[in-house]
Amino acid sequence: MKVNLEQVNKTFPKGKNDSLHVLQDIDLKIEAGEFVSLLGPSGCGKSTILNLIAGLDHPTSGDVYVNGQKVKGPGTDRVVVFQQGGLFPWMNVLDNVTYGLLLKNMSKKEAQEKAMEGLRMVHLGNFTKSFPHELSGGMKQRVAIARSLVMDPDVLLMDEPFAALDEQTRIILHQELQEIWEKTGKTILFITHNIREALTLSERVLLMSTRPGAIKNSFTVQASRPRDPSDSVLVQLEKRVMSELEEEMEKVLKEEFGDGYRLKTSAVRDRNREHMGDHI
Amino acid sequence: MIVIVSTWEIISKSNLFPTFMFPPLLIPNDPGGVTVLSTFVNGLISGQILEATGVTLSRLLVGFAIAVVLGLTFGFLISRYKWVDDTLGFFVTALQSIPSIVWFPLAIVWFGLGNISILFIVAIGATWTMTVNSSTGFKNVPSLYLNAARTLGSSGFHLARTVILPASVPHLISGLRVAWAFAWRAIMAGELLGGSGGLGYLLDMGRSLQSMDLVLSIMIVIGIIGTIMDNQVFRRMERSVARKWGMGA
């Protein structure tokens, strides 16, 4: 087992004496080489889970294990691709990608060769001297993926990496990410609030409930790759996931707009059909 | 510019004031008489002004360098440790509001009248602004960069050098610019009051010799150096950072 969360709770302080219970009794297991998506509405605690695994934050109670080792802090065995990429604007593409490699005491030459390999994998071999601001959103995310992959992490953590991209770019990157996963066999935890994205990419989709965040259900996606959104397996599964997600949405809206609020379920479902499950 | 120069020239020649108070800029009032231009050129040729400029600039650079190092260090400590922020950070705001020349009497008692006292007030004049700006810069480094670096294996001094410092460069440059302006004011005040050598001292000499042509020449030098530093050094730094990183210019 690569990643294992046992009875993890996370509470953030809120105001002076209050606190916000974000994660409740999270049990989560990811096997080596698995591609797992964590799906849930915004604010349900997805990033918090990812940060706990990355070691950027600590659970209030419970334990996080990666490779059987308790997570105590950040480590290069777990690299993150953030939604905004997190490339350093003061470094060019090559320096961004070699950043972590040089920290591993690799020689400059070796690091650059490895970085080039990674950049070619994401089709950016010709952009080594460019600065991040000269790249499009999709190219930036490719560099961020290359920067993570060259570290050869045990687990690749991706926090809504394609959420800010346009639909066309996203579809291309979905394909590329599937190819990369098949080629490298990396264990990937992919966070998204987009059903279609979760179903297209992963082997298993973990659906989160919200306030407090908990793992509500787990769906295994048994569809052939490369995935085709019109595949009947995916269409059926999407309906099931959607109906469960709607319950969560309703809970959120009720809290935000008061108890009198009723979600017009059918309207949301129709709208989501048209927009391919985007931005639920 | 032309209007100012000709107005000055007319006032100078109108005999409203004695020539030593209002010396002509370009055209001598009586044959062979002094002009600011001639004093300026002569001062440059004889090396008097150049030498004084050299003395002032070297003091300024040393004092400024000390201030930058101290400011960066204090700024880093303030951003890093809450208790330093609560103590030093609080004082710095108060210290920043004290004009540095106010320290001069104290400096003379501590270090005697001379180089060290001047360096002291230059450094102290620039340190606090540098501290405030760098701590603001360090505190506002986006956590996205810090988290990205930490998951890639960076920490401690490496993190400070490769992420915290470059990410705060825009703040640091504006800090340098303001700190330089404070240092520049401080050194003039210091040299006027108690300098041996330097442009401020020459100004004071011009005053006691009642030669306003010398005073004005020095003012021109001061203006030129100030403009060059601001336009050529600091603004250029700002622009090149903005261009290279694609940050808002």
Ligand SMILES: Nc1ncnc2c1ncn2[C@@H]1O[C@H](COP(=O)(O)OP(=O)(O)O)[C@@H](O)[C@H]1O
């Ligand atoms: N550092 C923090 N301090 C306080 N509250 C936080 C912090 N980080 C996240 N939260 C809160 O925890 C909840 C879950 O956040 P997050 O994990 O980012 O959600 P998601 O990634 O699913 O959109 C949100 O309500 C958010 O406001």
Ligand SMILES: [Mg+2]
């Ligand atoms: Mg998030």
